[in-house]
Amino acid sequence: MIPKNISKAASWYESSARDRINGLLDHGSFREILGPEAGVISPHLALFDLPPAFDDGMIIGRGTMNGHPVAIAAQEGQFMGGTFAEVSGAKLVGLLRAATAAADTAQAVSTVFLLLDTGGVRLQEANAGEMAVSETVRALLEARSAGIAVIALIGGRAGAFGGGGIVTACCSHVIISEQGRISISGPEVIETNKGAEEFDSRDRALVWRVTGGRSRALLGGADSYVKGDVASFRQAAAVTRNTLPDFSLATLDAEQKRLEERLNAYGDCRDTPEIWARAGIDDPKNVSELSDDAFIALLAEKGHAHGAR
Amino acid sequence: MEKFTISTRAQRPLSGTTRQAILGVVASGNLELLFERIGGDTVEINILTASTGYRTVWEAVIRDFVERTSPGGVRITIHDNGARPDTVMLRLMQGAKMLEMPS
Amino acid sequence: MAPADLLAALFPEGHNVTPGAENTLLGTAIVANESVAVLGITDATPLSPEIAITLAGFVLDIIRAGEKTPIVLLIDTASQRMTRRDEMLGLNEYLGHLAKVITLAGAQGHRTVGILYGTAAAGAFIATALATQTLIALDGAHPSVMDLPSIARVTKLPLDVLTEKAASTPIFAPGVVPLAAMGAVAEVWAAADGPLAPRLATVLATSSNQDTRDVLGAERGGRKQAHDVALRVAAAFLKPASGEGAI
Numbered sequence: 001m002i003p004k005n006i007s008k009a010a011s012w013y014e015s016s017a018r019d020r021i022n023g024l025l026d027h028g029s030f031r032e033i034l035g036p037e038a039g040v041i042s043p044h045l046a047l048f049d050l051p052p053a054f055d056d057g058m059i060i061g062r063g064t065m066n067g068h069p070v071a072i073a074a075q076e077g078q079f080m081g082g083t084f085a086e087v088s089g090a091k092l093v094g095l096l097r098a099a100t101a102a103a104d105t106a107q108a109v110s111t112v113f114l115l116l117d118t119g120g121v122r123l124q125e126a127n128a129g130e131m132a133v134s135e136t137v138r139a140l141l142e143a144r145s146a147g148i149a150v151i152a153l154i155g156g157r158a159g160a161f162g163g164g165g166i167v168t169a170c171c172s173h174v175i176i177s178e179q180g181r182i183s184i185s186g187p188e189v190i191e192t193n194k195g196a197e198e199f200d201s202r203d204r205a206l207v208w209r210v211t212g213g214r215s216r217a218l219l220g221g222a223d224s225y226v227k228g229d230v231a232s233f234r235q236a237a238a239v240t241r242n243t244l245p246d247f248s249l250a251t252l253d254a255e256q257k258r259l260e261e262r263l264n265a266y267g268d269c270r271d272t273p274e275i276w277a278r279a280g281i282d283d284p285k286n287v288s289e290l291s292d293d294a295f296i297a298l299l300a301e302k303g304h305a306h307g308a309r
Numbered sequence: 310m311e312k313f314t315i316s317t318r319a320q321r322p323l324s325g326t327t328r329q330a331i332l333g334v335v336a337s338g339n340l341e342l343l344f345e346r347i348g349g350d351t352v353e354i355n356i357l358t359a360s361t362g363y364r365t366v367w368e369a370v371i372r373d374f375v376e377r378t379s380p381g382g383v384r385i386t387i388h389d390n391g392a393r394p395d396t397v398m399l400r401l402m403q404g405a406k407m408l409e410m411p412s
Numbered sequence: 413m414a415p416a417d418l419l420a421a422l423f424p425e426g427h428n429v430t431p432g433a434e435n436t437l438l439g440t441a442i443v444a445n446e447s448v449a450v451l452g453i454t455d456a457t458p459l460s461p462e463i464a465i466t467l468a469g470f471v472l473d474i475i476r477a478g479e480k481t482p483i484v485l486l487i488d489t490a491s492q493r494m495t496r497r498d499e500m501l502g503l504n505e506y507l508g509h510l511a512k513v514i515t516l517a518g519a520q521g522h523r524t525v526g527i528l529y530g531t532a533a534a535g536a537f538i539a540t541a542l543a544t545q546t547l548i549a550l551d552g553a554h555p556s557v558m559d560l561p562s563i564a565r566v567t568k569l570p571l572d573v574l575t576e577k578a579a580s581t582p583i584f585a586p587g588v589v590p591l592a593a594m595g596a597v598a599e600v601w602a603a604a605d606g607p608l609a610p611r612l613a614t615v616l617a618t619s620s621n622q623d624t625r626d627v628l629g630a631e632r633g634g635r636k637q638a639h640d641v642a643l644r645v646a647a648a649f650l651k652p653a654s655g656e657g658a659i
Contacts, residue, residue, distance in 0.1 A: 044581070053341060125584060130594075163535065255505075
């Protein structure tokens with residue numbers, strides 16, 4: 001059910017990548033790099049008789065957030081599933097490398113926002129897409145080493161799957177809405193490989209319990225949970241810049257401990273309500289039915305807030 | 310996939326001062342359009358479409374669009390993934406509106 | 413190649429690498445009179461949260477020791493393990509953590525070299541082999557992002573059409589040769605070309621501080637655009653007054 005006061009606000013899930021950028025940054029501040037007029041499109045889709053997009057589903061540039069210079073990249077989940085491919089990936093890699101190179105210069109940015117909306121690697125360009133993910137990880141971590149926060153925002157149609165899930169886990173901070181999903185193998189892929197008894201991809205409630213924003217936030221896979229409107233994403237993005245972990249041995253030692261503890265505590269669970277019951281949440285089956293406000297209150301009390309990512 | 314260009318003339322240049330506009334997404338049953346001002350009174354429309362064999366339909370839609378908006382001095386580049394003619398018309402009108410806005 | 417044969421071929425000067433839990437390998441070896449740390453995955457084992465956290469723990473121990481010891485990662489994994497339970501527990505965080513830890517080692521002065529001697533696919537490939545500074549593939553290794561039947565299913569193209577296209581472009585085809593063309597694999601080592609140990613010593617002696625895989629991909633013709641696009645983006649970003657327009 002969508003409450004009345006939210007239905008009037010622009011929905012992150014329903015918005016295009018360009019609309020999300022414009023809603024996130026200060027009004028009119030976005031300056032696109034290699035925009036549509038540059039004609040940088042995929043050279044490989046024609047082989048598959050598929051139409052290209054002007055931006056290859058990756059829109060990048062710079063702008064300001066409350067007056068502060070930032071870099072931004074947004075995947076268009078409606079084009080080829082927002083996939084990592086040769087051109088789309090190189091645009092993101094180039095942006096991250098540029099942000100690092102710009103540190104301590106007049107062009108410096110404090111933050112790179114990654115508006116992930118992706119099914120993972122584009123299979124028509126599988127090898128180039130895989131490389132793009134790997135190069136993104138490397139460039140992202142170099143940006144973090146240079147003191148730049150890299151913040152993932154997830155709540156689009158395509159979620160953050162495949163390599164997108166790995167990229168998410170490498171970011172300084174992850175903002176997610178109820179509609180956001182994070183995973184590596186998608187439910188359909190697991191069902192195809194292992195059968196419906198392992199993962200029934202048509203059981204939408206199950207899919208959401210396993211991969212959805214609420215579960216990720218409760219378990220520690222996402223750091224900020226927001227309502228699904230663009231304004232809520234903007235609000236969270238604006239306040240999270242100050243408290244982010246650096247990319248260091250101390251951070252990764254802490255993450256090692258955090259992830260070991262999760263396996264020890266919940267490694268034998270089969271579904272998220274089992275985890276929530278063990279974590280001391282009252283009425284664990286009801287987590288997905290709560291209002292956003294009630295869930296945010298629950299998260300504040302029982303969530304795994306941490307600075308280990 | 311099929312690629313072709315339709316060139317025609319308009320009664321007058323499109324009003325407004327915005328130089329460029331992009332709209333739409335290359336999703337199934339949808340299309341994206343890039344509008345650019347090139348000056349003069351010609352209209353140049355480059356179409357790349359996933360559906361082959363519909364050139365005459367495109368020509369009819371564009372004729373109608375040019376008559377209704379007179380978009381002189383505009384180049385439109387389209388990537389189409391099987392949009393219906395009414396969707397194409399709607400997007401063409403939206404794009405022309407975006408260029409007519411003061412920049 | 414069996415792990416024991418591989419270890420013997422790579423480290424004739426001696427090693428104490430032994431099998432650990434979950435089909436992992438751990439130990440040290442001598443290469444050109446220097447000590448190197450050796451980690452591995454064997455038997456095409458799918459990458460699970462348990463394996464990722466075990467390997468990551470080893471790497472963190474090596475970094476913490478402060479000796480800047482080179483790290484050699486021997487890889488024969490499948491894809492990430494595909495279970496509902498692993499995804500529920502946040503497999504992306506475990507694989508991301510492993511990729512981060514290996515990358516951190518490289519950034520902190522450890523020479524990191526991956527040796528792919530079996531399979532590696534999809535997310536497991538990213539989190540292990542592709543997280544090292546230099547990836548070597550042994551002749552006969554078979555990396556893939558996705559196998560052709562899976563690509564056929566998603567792209568709805570007949571497998572024979574896909575196989576035919578794969579012959580003319582390395583952009584999606586599985587195997588060492590296409591991935592070398594991408595710049596993913598730096599060198600392919602065939603046993604017929606002589607002993608492996610001196611070649612490993614040579615690679616360990618070179619430094620690799622920058623990610624130049626896209627340059628390699630352009631030189632080899634497998635990725636003609638990636639490096640150029642990344643350069644154009646950087647140039648525009650560093651000179652925001654020129655060549656950019658608001659839309």
